Amino acid sequence: MSSALALAILAFLCALSARNGHAAMHPAPASRVEEDLRGEHLGVASCASSTCHGRQEPTGAIVRQDEVARWQDETSAAGAHSRAWRVLGQARAQAIAERLGIGDPQRSAQCLSCHADPAPVHAAGFRIADGVGCEACHGGGARWIASHAATSATHARNVAAGMVPLDDPQARAAVCLDCHLGSDAPGQFVDHRIMAAGHPRLSFELDLFSTLEQHWNEDADYVARKGRPSPVRFWAIGQADALVRALTVYSGPRGSEGAFPEFAFFDCHTCHRRIGDEAGFRPSALANPGRPIAIGMPAFQDENIIMLSAAARVLAPEQAARFDGDARAFHAALGQGRPQAIGAAARLRTSAAALAAGFAQHRFDRGETLAILHAVAVGAAARYTDYQASVQAVMAIDTLLSALVKQGAIQVRQAAAIRADIDHAYRAVHDPNDYHALDFRAALSHAADAVRGIA
16 A cells, blocks of 8 residues: 555545547547547446446456446545546646647647547537546447447457457557647647646556555455456556656657657756855766766656666566666767667667566566565665656566565564554655655655565
8 A cells, every 4th residue: 555645645646647538639549549539439438337347336246336436536546537637627738838828738639638538529418627537447348338238248359349458468558648648649748848837747657556546356256257366566567667668758749849858758856956156056966876877968757767676676687687778878979969869779678578578477476576666675776866766766676576465474463563664765755845865765765675675
């Protein structure tokens, strides 16, 4: 489980950057499981019958059947998707839209692409006010809703009919990343201009965000239908696919803005640091051993690179060496020119995709999960020079520790004993304007010491 502080932070991020789109305003995303999401979307009401997913209590024999109620929950992160369109009517969204000159954000394609449903075809009963509804993630129901509701339905048959197989980590990541990181589709990218207008920078971790949105029970029936899920596998594949997506989008038209690079791909604090003319002024930037770049150059945001490297060193040492070399080459190429950077990005993308393919077949036992925890908390500590990487590190520790509890590899009381240390690390990244790398590393070291105590 995430800490209360983390839940509040991530709920806020989810509410502002949850997934959406609008039929009349833009085509379906080009980077996702397109065919499954292009089909006609019927709307949340089509799922909300009390005999389907609309019960008030989880009394279903096979699935909970209170999924719509959890999706609507106003008190937790689980309700973030249902609030996604409504937040566009709030003062902050209205102010952002005014600064951008895009009119009403509840009608603007630039906002609706990630704050409403993405289908190009909506049925008569569809309501855009429902925000990110069931089909935004599960795919257009017109193709599969009848067979899905049949007593003889199977998960394989539903997927064959067009339901998105969200039990597959890469399929889930493809859907989530469209809005929680970005895609090359119109309106599905939070660029530097939008952030300058007041939109928060996006943050994402596949397994933790899945947990925050979870409306299913991973019981014996679930395992029989979909197999036993591995939180660590979701985390590792999520890191790899997020990097692949970032490099893909960076290498396309969104990678530059006029004469400048698209700064959304780079660490904010590279530029947004205190400066001074006094003789004794000392720059606040720290050297990062994973990035061979000259002082003063913008640093490509590499939180997923750091996490993926930590996992690879435990699970695939030979591939890790290649991946680390490709990562360093990519950072170096950014100082040589855009053609060189795109070429290096392609090589790094290939290395990341190869790691994801290997992770998809891996079981992730107790020893490996603990080793990855140690690699994140201790082995990569010198690379936490930036806010986003530090956020990703503490989310990883939380996710991996929770995975150990879920798998029965450690006892709940053992995890509870180090919760205070993890909460302390969360507080160190509570405010990006009050982030200090050395303070974060100190907080992380306490969590690392606690992790070593359960090894």
